Amino acid sequence: MERSYHILVVDDHSEIRDLLKRFLLQHGLQVSVAADGTEMAKLMNHSHFDLIILDLMLPGKDGITLCKEIRAESDIPIIMLTALGEEIDKIVGLEVGADDYVAKPFNPRELLARIKSVLRRHFAIPNVTQQITTSPVQYQFSGWILNSTTRELTNPDGALITLTSTEFELLVAFLSHPNVVLSREDLLKLVQGRGADVYDRAVDTLISRLRKKIEADPKMPKLIKTIWGGGYQFSCEVKSL
Structure with missing residues (x-):
């Protein structure tokens, strides 16, 4: 090290x-x-x-x-x-x-x-796939701002929301693929570093955690939608700066 x-x-x-x-x-x-x-x-x-x-x-x-x-x-x-x-x-x-x-x-x-x-x-710099590591410095979505360099997430009211490293990587994966249906396998490939025994259910729990931080009503999500039989979709316009 x-x-x-x-x-x-x-x-x-x-x-x-x-x-x-x-x-x-x-x-x-x-x-x-x-x-x-x-x-x-x-x-x-x-x-x-x-x-x-x-x-x-x-x-x-x-x-x-x-x-x-x-x-x-x-x-x-x-x-x-x-x-x-x-x-x-x-x-x-x-x-x-x-x-x-x-x-x-x-x-x-x-x-x-x-x-x-x-x-x-x-x-380190977000440890995700090469497509994501070359991502923009800022993402804007539904009034939120994510700075991929400082890892700061700001809500529409201007308050900072704390993300764990894995929550951050998961959010970047979604913001890099807006309106695209991502299977659990896709997300596991995009969010690296958790070890070989990561299981599909882990993705569900991580998404549940992320929803609690960015959704107005986590039980009826409008940003991270569940696509039955398909996976998950970030259903929001994303601007990259």
Whole structure:
């Protein structure tokens, strides 16, 4: 990595915390550890972190609750750890704003690869297909403005709306293909970097998150429409600047 990123590992198992700290330090990362949400909050109040590895099952506030609280205030990348391995738990993690997930037991090298991928998406130029990386600096749609350089999304009232890195990439994919029906497979190809085990349902949960941020009524979307049997369509005029 070009710089030493600071990673916060939140897990109540001391063996996992110690293993990850040693392994990530060996690979040039700065690492802090916390056993629960209380310790995590204390560390976050005094230090800057570039990414959080957050266990789903924690004493006190669980990982889902903590992820919601973090995401309400910050777009810091979050990778969820889950021992459950059920698809529904992965979906819930994505719905509340996690950028990726890794199921326990996991290979530390796999987790390191996920960390690098999420950091690359978050800090680099939007990591999507070449057609999108050469996209305009600004997109305008239905009173909204998305600056693809600063990643700032402004609503029609002029307020900034926070997007996670994956939500940003998904929105750019739609804005680059307005009024085109995109299948889940198309979107998975356009939004890169989530790993080989990304499943179709993940697209649905990400779109649900994005709708909550840009639709007047997410339950009756007018911008991101579901095309039954086909996929999704961004049904709005898009101006590129």
